[in-house]
Amino acid sequence: MRRPLTGVRVIDFSWVGAGSYATKILADLGAEVIKIESTKKVDGIRLSPPFAGGQSGVNRSGYFADRNTSKRSMLLNLKEPAAVDIALRLVAQAELVCNNFSAGVMDRLGLGYEAVAQVNPRIIYLSMSMNGDSGPERHARGYGAMMSAITGLHHLSGIPGLAPAGTGTNYPDHIPNPGHAAFAMLAALRHSRRTGRGQRIDMAQTEAMLATLGPELLDWTVNGNDRDPLGNSGEGLYWQDVLPTAGDDDWIAISTPTSREWDALLATLGLAAGSSREHALGDVATAVAARGNRELAEALQAAGIPAAPVLSPPEVIADPQLTHREHWRILDHPEMGRTLYNGQPFRFARHEVQPTRPAPLLGQHTDEICEQLLGLSPQEIADLRTTDILS
Known part of the structure; x- marks a missing residue:
């Protein structure tokens, strides 16, 4: 079946958790997501367990695989000016660009919004650093656990009277931040189709996380009440x-x-x-x-x-409700073989929105992207590899 985002091209500079999950949503919805990677600085979750068969490797991480279904991977060493030029040529043919680097990184690479908009005025450009691209805390760096602490989520978690327990995982990386980012890109894409104009979206991940704590923030700002952790109880429940x-x-x-x-x-x-x-x-x-x-x-x-x-993890995989919803997907990975993947936690009545391909090998699609989108010959591609540009 035709997917909702078939024909949309995304140049994906994101890595690790929240950014990669945001673009995975678009990829599973049918967008052509080209993940820009480099052997010079490998995406951290390619090196994160669990590994298939207990054997580590850049193509064997289950964490990376689940975050990057339906994408293509291209090697570009963005510290080389020629690689930046290639990236801009790809951007000129795309609708969306996404990154979750710290504020200022993309500008220093020559791939900030102004540079990108020069080659593609209609581009939708999403950046999602921890605190956004402006303000006194713009250069602070962090990931989900830090955002949980900064926004007060940890303060609200745990047993009353005891130290905060946290959520057991980097919750902001998995739910609110990629969800907000994907929704923002979809809204901007709809706006672009109606008006012909692109957008710059500066999404501070801490702000997306705060949006999930509205009642608690209002209780403090309006009532002066700092709610303690509830433990296993719930407000308003018997x-x-x-x-x-x-x-x-x-x-x-x-x-x-x-x-x-x-x-x-x-x-x-x-x-x-x-x-x-x-x-x-x-x-x-x-x-x-x-x-x-x-x-x-x-x-x-x-x-x-x-x-x-x-439920334990094996019991979750065997859960009858998830089985009935066809949540789990088995995809044949080039190195890991038949591998279990999460499907999207939603279904469409008339469109397929589940993963179509396993996560890519590091740089797996570099040659075909160079040939199909850039018109480069095999010899030109080989020369770019020799000069460390496609690496």
């Missing part, structure tokens, strides 16, 4: 927790939004109805500990109680 069940380190998450679900929980567990939370919590924990987490979750769901087993 009761909620994550409890151990029968089995080896098996757990279940249960939520009772109102007293009605609480009474249904007691009935499902065979406990006396009408018991208050304070008096019944010990009995609830004991009853839950005697049940299997999957069996109990099904029984609670049947009673109208939000509940789910806490």
